[in-house]
Amino acid sequence: MRTIWWESGMVKMIDQRLLPGRLEIVAYDDYRDVARAITDMVIRGAPAIGAAGAYGMALAARQSSAQDRDGLLRDLRQAKEVLDAARPTAVNLSWATTRLLKVAERPDLTDVEAIRSALLAEAERVAEEDIAINKRMGAYGAEVIPHGARILHHCNTGSLATVDYGTALGVIRAAHEQGKQIHVWVDETRPRLQGARLTAWELMRDGIPMTLIADNAAGHLMRTGQVDVVLFGADRVAANGDVANKIGTYKLAVCAKENGIPCYAVVPTSTIDLSLPDGDHIPIEERVPEEVTMIDGVRIAPEGVRVYNPAFDITPYRYLTGIITEEGIAYPPFRESLRRLKEAAEARIWSDR
Amino acid sequence: MRTIWWESGMVKMIDQRLLPGRLEIVAYDDYRDVARAITDMVIRGAPAIGAAGAYGMALAARQSSAQDRDGLLRDLRQAKEVLDAARPTAVNLSWATTRLLKVAERPDLTDVEAIRSALLAEAERVAEEDIAINKRMGAYGAEVIPHGARILHHCNTGSLATVDYGTALGVIRAAHEQGKQIHVWVDETRPRLQGARLTAWELMRDGIPMTLIADNAAGHLMRTGQVDVVLFGADRVAANGDVANKIGTYKLAVCAKENGIPCYAVVPTSTIDLSLPDGDHIPIEERVPEEVTMIDGVRIAPEGVRVYNPAFDITPYRYLTGIITEEGIAYPPFRESLRRLKEAAEARIWSDR
Numbered sequence: 001m002r003t004i005w006w007e008s009g010m011v012k013m014i015d016q017r018l019l020p021g022r023l024e025i026v027a028y029d030d031y032r033d034v035a036r037a038i039t040d041m042v043i044r045g046a047p048a049i050g051a052a053g054a055y056g057m058a059l060a061a062r063q064s065s066a067q068d069r070d071g072l073l074r075d076l077r078q079a080k081e082v083l084d085a086a087r088p089t090a091v092n093l094s095w096a097t098t099r100l101l102k103v104a105e106r107p108d109l110t111d112v113e114a115i116r117s118a119l120l121a122e123a124e125r126v127a128e129e130d131i132a133i134n135k136r137m138g139a140y141g142a143e144v145i146p147h148g149a150r151i152l153h154h155c156n157t158g159s160l161a162t163v164d165y166g167t168a169l170g171v172i173r174a175a176h177e178q179g180k181q182i183h184v185w186v187d188e189t190r191p192r193l194q195g196a197r198l199t200a201w202e203l204m205r206d207g208i209p210m211t212l213i214a215d216n217a218a219g220h221l222m223r224t225g226q227v228d229v230v231l232f233g234a235d236r237v238a239a240n241g242d243v244a245n246k247i248g249t250y251k252l253a254v255c256a257k258e259n260g261i262p263c264y265a266v267v268p269t270s271t272i273d274l275s276l277p278d279g280d281h282i283p284i285e286e287r288v289p290e291e292v293t294m295i296d297g298v299r300i301a302p303e304g305v306r307v308y309n310p311a312f313d314i315t316p317y318r319y320l321t322g323i324i325t326e327e328g329i330a331y332p333p334f335r336e337s338l339r340r341l342k343e344a345a346e347a348r349i350w351s352d353r
Numbered sequence: 354m355r356t357i358w359w360e361s362g363m364v365k366m367i368d369q370r371l372l373p374g375r376l377e378i379v380a381y382d383d384y385r386d387v388a389r390a391i392t393d394m395v396i397r398g399a400p401a402i403g404a405a406g407a408y409g410m411a412l413a414a415r416q417s418s419a420q421d422r423d424g425l426l427r428d429l430r431q432a433k434e435v436l437d438a439a440r441p442t443a444v445n446l447s448w449a450t451t452r453l454l455k456v457a458e459r460p461d462l463t464d465v466e467a468i469r470s471a472l473l474a475e476a477e478r479v480a481e482e483d484i485a486i487n488k489r490m491g492a493y494g495a496e497v498i499p500h501g502a503r504i505l506h507h508c509n510t511g512s513l514a515t516v517d518y519g520t521a522l523g524v525i526r527a528a529h530e531q532g533k534q535i536h537v538w539v540d541e542t543r544p545r546l547q548g549a550r551l552t553a554w555e556l557m558r559d560g561i562p563m564t565l566i567a568d569n570a571a572g573h574l575m576r577t578g579q580v581d582v583v584l585f586g587a588d589r590v591a592a593n594g595d596v597a598n599k600i601g602t603y604k605l606a607v608c609a610k611e612n613g614i615p616c617y618a619v620v621p622t623s624t625i626d627l628s629l630p631d632g633d634h635i636p637i638e639e640r641v642p643e644e645v646t647m648i649d650g651v652r653i654a655p656e657g658v659r660v661y662n663p664a665f666d667i668t669p670y671r672y673l674t675g676i677i678t679e680e681g682i683a684y685p686p687f688r689e690s691l692r693r694l695k696e697a698a699e700a701r702i703w704s705d706r
Binding site: 020021185188189190191193196197200201204210211212213214215216217218219220221223246247248250251254255258284289292293295296297298299300301302304305306307308309310313314316 | 373374538541542543544546549550553554557563564565566567568569570571572573574576599600601603604607608611637645646648649650651652653654655657658659660661662663666667669
C-alpha cells in the first residue's frame with residue numbers, strides 16, 4: 001500500500017483524515033495544495049511528508065512559467081519556503097526540499113525542461129529510497145525484537161507515515177514476517193488518534209496480532225510486566241540523541257526506563273539533524289484547540305475552554321536504548337554513533353548515483 | 354452544587370454522562386436502579402458512589418415489604434450485595450453499605466420503621482460528612498500548594514466525584530479561595546474524558562484559571578518546568594500507601610518523580626483499605642471496548658478491533674510525596690501514617706454520634 005505517488009503530472013496521496021472509515025485518494029496539481037495537505041494532515045508522518053515535499057518541488061517546477069534557469073530557481077526557492085513552512089517539527093520536509101533544490105542548482109542542468117525532468121526523477125528517487133530504507137530499518141530492528149515479544153507502539157509509523165512499509169511499524173512488519181509471534185499494544189495517540197485510526201487499521205489489514213488501548217493504559221501494562229519493548233518513530237533527532245516525536249512519547253520512554261523495558265526510536269537517517277546540539281533546539285508545533293475539544297464534529301469539552309495542544313514532545317537521549325536506522329542501530333554515546341550512521345548514509349546515496 | 358441527595362422518598366443525582374452539554378437530574382425509587390446508575394457511570398467518583406451506596410441502602414429499606422427486623426435485615430444484606438457489585442475498585446461503596454448495614458443491625462432497633470428511619474438518617478449523615486470531610490481535606494491540602502502554583506490534575510475529583518466540593522479539586526478550590534493565584538492543567542482523562550467533560554466544566558463555573566490538555570501532553574509540561582505539583586484522587590489506598598486511581602495516574606506519578614515534582618493523592622480516610630497489604634491486591638475493573646472505540650456514537654477505530662480497557666491502575670507508594678486526608682497528610686512510611694489517620698477518623702465519627 002503506497003501512501004503517496006506521482007501520476008499523470010499530479011501528486012496523489014491517501015487522505016488519511018478519512019481512515020479507517022473511508023479509503024480515498026486525493027490528487028494535487030499545485031504545490032501550494034501539497035503544502036496545505038501537509039499542514040492539514042491529509043498526509044503525515046516524517047518520512048511521508050519528506051516525500052510530499054520532494055514531489056511538491058517537482059510539481060512547482062512543472063507549474064513554473066519561467067523561461068530560463070534563473071527564473072525557475074527563483075520559483076523553486078519560493079516553493080521550498082512555502083513547503084518547509086507547512087509543518088515545523090519534522091526535519092524530513094526541509095531535508096527533502098533541500099535535496100531537490102540542490103539537484104535543480106546542478107551546474108550541468110541549464111535547460112528548464114532538463115531541470116523539471118531531473119526534479120521529478122529525484123522526487124521518485126526520494127520515494128523509492130524511502131521504501132528501501134524502511135526495509136533495511138526493518139531488518140536491523142527485527143534483530144532486537146525477541147520471539148513472542150509484546151511490543152508497545154505509539155502513533156502511526158507505518159506505510160501511512162512513510163511512502164510504504166514504515167519505520168517502527170516496518171520493524172514490527174519485519175519481525176512478524178520472520179514468524180516471531182509478536183503482539184502489538186497500539187495506543188490510540190490522542191489528540192489525533194493516529195494509533196486508533198491508522199495503526200490499528202494497518203495491522204488488522206496485515207493480520208498482525210494487536211490490541212488497542214487508551215494512551216493512559218500504557219503505564220499499567222508496563223508496570224505489570226506485559227510489555228517487552230517500546231517502539232516509536234521520530235520527527236527529528238538532535239546530534240546528542242534527543243528525539244522529537246508525537247506528544248506522549250516522553251511519558252512512555254520515562255515509564256519504559258523505570259520498568260527496565262528496552263525503548264527504541266526508529267528513524268531514517270534523514271530524520272537525524274546534526275545541526276542541532278540537543279532536543280531543546282527542536283521547534284515544537286502547537287496545533288489548534290479543536291483537535292482536543294472536538295472529535296469528528298462532536299464536542300467533548302465545554303464551549304470556550306482554554307486549550308494547550310503541543311503536537312510533539314522531546315524525549316531526552318538517556319531514556320533511549322537505541323536509535324534504529326537504515327545504516328544500523330545507534331547506541332550511546334549517540335553523538336558519535338549518530339554521526340557515523342549519518343555519514344554512512346550520505347556515502348551510500350552518493351555511490352548509488 | 355450537590356451531586357446526589359434524597360428527596361420525596363427518592364435518590365436524585367446529576368446524570369454525569371450528559372455533561373457538559375446538558376445538566377439533567379435523574380430520580381430513582383429502586384436501589385437496583387441506583388446500582389445500575391453506578392455501573393453505567395451516571396454517578397462516578399469514589400466518595401460519590403459511597404454516598405450512592407448509602408442512599409441505595411436507605412432506599413432498599415424503604416422498598417422492603419418485610420414485616421419484621423429479620424426479614425428486613427435479609428433484604429438489606431441482599432441489597433448490599435447488589436450495590437457492592439456495581440463497581441469493584443472503589444472501596445467507598447462497600448465501606449458505605451457496611452456502615453449502613455451495621456446501623457440496621459443495632460440491637461436497640463427492633464421495629465422495621467425505626468430501622469428505615471435510622472438508615473435514611475445515616476445515609477444523610479454519610480453525605481453531610483462527605484462535604485465536611487472534603488472541606489477539611491481542602492484546608493490541609495491547600496497548605497502544600499505554593500502561591501502561584503501550576504497544578505496538574507487527573508480525572509474528575511470535584512463536586513461531581515463527591516457529594517460536593519471535591520477531594521483533589523477540593524484542595525484546588527481551597528487554594529483558590531485563599532487567593533493563591535493558581536492555574537490548573539486539566540488532562541482530558543481518556544477514555545471517558547472526565548477531565549475534559551467534568552473538571553473543565555466545574556473549574557470554568559468557579560472561575561478558577563485552567564487549561565485543558567490531552568493526557569499525552571502532561572509529560573512535556575512536567576519536563577519543561579511548567580508543573581509545580583500533581584494532584585489526583587484515588588479509589589482505594591492499600592495499607593502500604595499504594596493507590597488505585599483512574600487509568601493514567603501511574604504514568605503521571607512516575608513522570609512527576611522523574612522531574613522532582615511533588616505528587617499527592619487526596620482521599621477521605623474511607624478510601625483507605627487497611628485490610629489490603631498492597632496495591633496488587635486491589636481489584637482492577639475492566640470496562641467495555643466501546644469506551645475506547647466510540648465517542649458519543651462516533652466510531653474512532655476500525656470495526657472489530659480488539660481492545661483492552663482497564664479503568665484503573667496502581668501507583669506504588671514510592672511515587673507519592675504524601676496522601677492528603679481529612680485528618681491530615683500522611684507521609685512515608687505510609688503504613689504507620691495511614692493507620693494513625695484512619696484511627697483518628699474512626700474516633701471522630703464515634704465522638705460525633
